Amino acid sequence: MIPVTAYRGRRVAVFGLGRTGIAAARALLAGGASVSAWDDNEASREAAIAAGLELDDLNRRDWGDIAALVLSPGIPLTHPAPHRLVGLARAVGAPVIGDMELFASAIADTPDVTVVGITGTNGKSTTTALIGHILKSAGRDVRVGGNIGEAVLGLQPPRPGAIYVLELSSYQLDLIESLRCQVAVFLNLTPDHIDRHGDMAGYLAAKERIFANQQAGDTAVIGVDDEYTSGVCARQKARTGLNVIPVSSQRLVSFGVYALAGRLHDDLEKKSGVKTVMELARAAALPGAHNAQNAAAAYAAVRALGVSVSDAVAGITSFPGLPHRQxxxxxxxxxxxxxxxxxxxxxxxxxxxxxxxxxxxxxxxxxxxxxxxxxxxxxxxxxxxxxxxxxxxxxxxxxxxxxxxxxxxxxxxxxxxxxxxxxxxxxxxxxxxxxxxxxxxxxxxxxxxxxxxxxxxxxxxxxxxxxxxxx
CATH class of the missing domain: 3.90.190.20 (Mur ligase, C-terminal domain)
Structure with a gap:
């Protein structure tokens, strides 16, 4: 668990007691906060009690002492309408945040911690797991979670040199303010979750927040195989000092990584030219063009973190795949x-x-x-x-x-x-x-x-x- 001390001595409301909500409540308690935890679903409340949490019905209490509302990703923030408790939080001036924002505050004082964030409509779970697998195989201190596997606040606490590889949903990105991804990966965008974001513009805007807090020297890995992310790539390239790596499974891209004709190609080094680094058929757990894009994005991300070509290829080849993904x-x-x-x-x-x-x-x-x-x-x-x-x-x-x-x-x-x-x-x-x-x-x-x-x-x-x- 990662204790969250930002709200020590203050009361925080946690609404939505699924995996992320329970982890957030426990992390806040470990950091010295008082927690008012609630879920309108009886089964979720029972799960929270079994996890050791005390419940406090947020629909019935006075909100005057609430310092923040931690909203689970599944709770509507804006569409089709803000949840009633979002309105209550705003009425008392309490920020509405998510578990990723708590995580950002918790790692702020630990030096040399790297966050790799991965988003996109499709492929983000596989790419997250693949990046984590490559880094672990290369001997790095890695923790993998977020929207996949362990909730981020349930992961091991930070220490210098740690790398957090996090799948980030649009719901989670909607709730961040300060989370910085030193390496941010945006794979693709197709219509989905429109009911939660209003329209494609809202969905895209939520996803693009993954780059919001990047600084000069950080890396943005962006798929360019659809019109939405092609536009994202162009916008991010206009930023000063950001290292933007385009990736594709459909065409050649300059100064990027691409998969064509069953091979993975590296054009990252401007002086050495294009290198064909592997036959993708060697990666048995990654069939199809979509997984070729996932492999290209993972390769680009780990190379940005200093992983050698040979270690990156070995990790892609040995990846065992994920449950429920082919x-x-x-x-x-x-x-x-x-x-x-x-x-x-x-x-x-x-x-x-x-x-x-x-x-x-x-x-x-x-x-x-x-x-x-x-x-x-x-x-x-x-x-x-x-x-x-x-x-x-x-x-x-x-x-x-x-x-x-x-x-x-x-x-x-x-x-x-x-x-x-x-x-x-x-x-x-x-x-x-x-x-x-x-x-x-x-x-x-x-x-x-x-x-x-x-x-x-x-x-x-x-x-x-x-x-x-x-x-």
């Missing part, structure tokens, strides 16, 4: 089962659909704006679709006659049907792919819960098959 969860003969539950929108699902042929696709849940209309170019790769969840009917309409499909309803039924059809297909390498293109909250607690359920269903299915063969 995770190979089982094989039976020629059948391959892939868990890509993290694909909660169509753009993320496109990345997986582009990596395989002869796909038996499990999709559905709570659809984002547009559903799967943008995936039509990948329909030819899909042998059959198995639709689950709240918006299965809408997805069926969008598939129309282009893709054979069935409304399976539940994930267990979809796995059963897809496995039978794939086994009977006679295809050389059929893939049963869970890449839902939808949020999970209609049937599951989270995309992790959905992916874990899929993994267990596959494990049970293969165990029964093996038992049947033995019999």
């Amino acid at each position: 995770e190979r969860v089982g094989e039976a003969g020629s059948l391959l089962f892939v868990n890509d539950s993290k694909a909660t929108n169509a753009e993320a699902a496109a990345q997986a659909l582009g990596c395989y042929h002869d796909i038996f696709w499990i999709a559905g849940g709570q659809a984002k704006a547009g559903g799967i209309e943008s995936l039509k170019a990948y329909f030819r790769r899909i042998r059959k679709a198995y639709l689950i969840g709240q918006d299965a009917g809408m997805l069926a309409t969008q598939l129309g006659a282009s893709v054979p499909h069935v409304i399976a309803g539940t994930l267990d039924q979809a796995v059963k049907l897809a496995a039978m059809d794939a086994a009977d297909s006679g295809l050389r390498k059929p893939v049963i792919l869970l890449s839902p293109a939808c949020a999970s909250f209609d049937q599951f607690k989270s995309y992790e819960h959905r992916g874990d359920t899929f993994r267990q269903l596959v494990t049970d299915l293969l165990a029964r098959a093996t038992k049947g063969d033995a019999a």
Whole structure:
């Protein structure tokens, strides 16, 4: 845990008691603050009590002594309307901040601490984990967390030379004021979370805050494969003293890092020219063009931190991958089962659909704006679709006659049907792919819960098959 002493002797409200909220409350208590912690959800309150927190209903108390409101990322700050407690905090002049701002205050007095921040619509979890893996493999003192894994305030306290590699969501970036990322990575931007930011301009503005507190000599690694981030790159290049590294998986970029024709190319050294540093096929856990961009961004980030070319390449090659991101969860003969539950929108699902042929696709849940209309170019790769969840009917309409499909309803039924059809297909390498293109909250607690359920269903299915063969 990282104690937060900035509010020692004062009272802080913490609203939203998920992973980040509980960690924030505990860090504030460890730093000498008094904490009024609350969540409107009963299950979250019970989890907070189990974690040792005392509750204080923020809807009913006087706010006159509240020095700050720490808002969990899932609570609306501006859209569709500020949460009522945001209004109460502002009425008494209490700043509304998040866990990342508490973290920034906690590390301010420790010299030689480096923060690497990673954001983007897609790929940020993989890139965060990949950067952390490369740095650890190279012998650095690294802590990885934020919007992935451990909440930032639950990580080990800072000490000189420590590197924090943090996934930063747009919700978290909306709540920062002073967090400085010595290396900031912005991968891409596609429509998502519009309900929370109002429009694409608001979403982009939140993401671009990752560069807000960078100083001369800091590094900005920016994907340039979409129009939004290309504009971001141009704006950041106009800043004096900032080291801007463009990355791409679609084209050559000068003085940057790019992946083309299955190879990773380094054009960072102005005097030595372009170097081809690796064949990306060596990185088995990073298939597809989207992962090529992730690898390019991670390579650029660690090179900015002084990691050698050979150590960077070795780390990319040895990366084991992440759960729920094209995770190979089982094989039976020629059948391959892939868990890509993290694909909660169509753009993320496109990345997986582009990596395989002869796909038996499990999709559905709570659809984002547009559903799967943008995936039509990948329909030819899909042998059959198995639709689950709240918006299965809408997805069926969008598939129309282009893709054979069935409304399976539940994930267990979809796995059963897809496995039978794939086994009977006679295809050389059929893939049963869970890449839902939808949020999970209609049937599951989270995309992790959905992916874990899929993994267990596959494990049970293969165990029964093996038992049947033995019999």
